[in-house]
Amino acid sequence: MPPLPAKLAIVGGGPSAFYVASRLLSLVPHANPSLRVHLFDSLWAPHGLVRYGVAPDHPEVKNCTSKFDQAAADPRFRFFGNVHVGSASPTSISHAHPLPLSSLLQNYTHVLFANGCTLPILHPAIPPSPRCIPALSLVHWYTRHPSNPPPPALDKITHLTLIGNGNVSLDVARMLLTPPSALKKYDVPEHVLDVLSRSALQHVSIIGRRGPLEAAFANKELREMMHLPDASMLPLDSPLLTFPEGTTLSRQQRRTMELLHKGSQSRFGTTQKTWSLDFYRMPTALTPCPPSAETTKLTLAHTVLDPSTGRAILTDQTSTLSTSLVVTSLGFHVDPTTVFFDPSSGHLRARGGRILSESGIPLKNMYASGWTANGAKGVLATTMMDAYAVADTILSDIVSHGAANAETTPGGEYGSEAVPDTLIPNLAPHPEDPPEEIQQGIMDGLVTQYHDWNLVDSEEVRRGALLGKERERMCWEDARNFLSLSRHHGR
16 A cells, blocks of 8 residues: 555544544554544543443443554544634633634645534423423533533432433433442542432433333343332333234334333332333423422323324323423434534534535545434444444545645545635645644643543542542543643653
8 A cells, every 4th residue: 555645634532533543543554654643622531422421330331442542552643632623612611722624624634523413402392491401411410521510409309300211311310310329439520429429319200202112222221220229110001011912023122121011120119219211201391480499390292103104293181290300311413513514414414424515515535424424323333333434435535536636636526616615625734733723732731632631541540549439530620730730740
């Protein structure tokens, strides 16, 4: 394979970004020094959802970071954290160092967007309020995300209602219903454990607009709920567990029904805390109430399945639920300020890993992978396979065309003429250096690199060991101070 004069910028530092980088670096021998892969992430620590989305009591899911560490050890790779790429100001991470997209494009021959779906989908009938928050706020609270959401007032919440019955909902329910003594061995931050230890929560309702056969949760997540040591499940009504003769169930559906038939390990009525799966319900309103009120009223429309489409349709029946807090867990979408955002899909305009112009033309040397390209769906294995396919596409373009060849065809064969020149990657940037803004951010101690993360990682594990846990996570201020001291002492 001839030398590859390619310098790839990846916007995002989560699994998809690292899988693409890992595959490219493994496919291109070290003898090809012309390849450079630079990752830019708005989070100061790498690994995205693996660090800030996976529930702390699922440490096995984080094993993929060893593969990411291997990629980061390649001398052709660099990571730049705490960097916000784009023209708009960051909405949730105020300390992120700005990097205009134009500057990024000026410094790279190829650009991949792999920055995920970072914003929650909101329910139109119950917008955010003091009594209604997205599940992402709770996830980011117990994983110490740099957006730093406030802790829930668990000492005042007796009943919590989750809208949506996917894995995120069950993660949140499990984290709130598990005794802090069982969580303390994981990397749950100490301030989170303190809030959980003062919780007054007694019941969690999990609302789904369709039935148990259509539930979005995985059986693994359901099984974990069934085995909660101090919480039991409200038994389902018999009609929910029976189906017309001749109904064909998949293997997964059969297992789901077996778990629901069996119920929780702790019998209902024997535990102080309880939870329920409330199927065929859809929220329609949340009654405003004064802050001093202990609960509010959530109105639920009853639904049935349309036999022809499988969609939930409303009936004329409704009910109300008295609850302390409503938490919506309805999925995620790409930040609308991201260039190439498609409002009709909630993710970027992309096909086969390539960014598309408004007219649907693939743009030269511009790519998207993972949730950014396909929407918030799939598991880590899905993300990995998609990332590998996109990496193969990028490598094919590099080998077939190369920056030098593309220089003779202004606009490029993929139709870059359909967008402004400011949105076309540079064909001959500096072969090694990152943008000037990044170099300045590094000198100012605002931009982190992977060796910084390695130091923080070791320190978090050390601090955790002193507390008898997996690690004690740092926030940005802690990490920045620690790294400043490390540099001072020459570490």
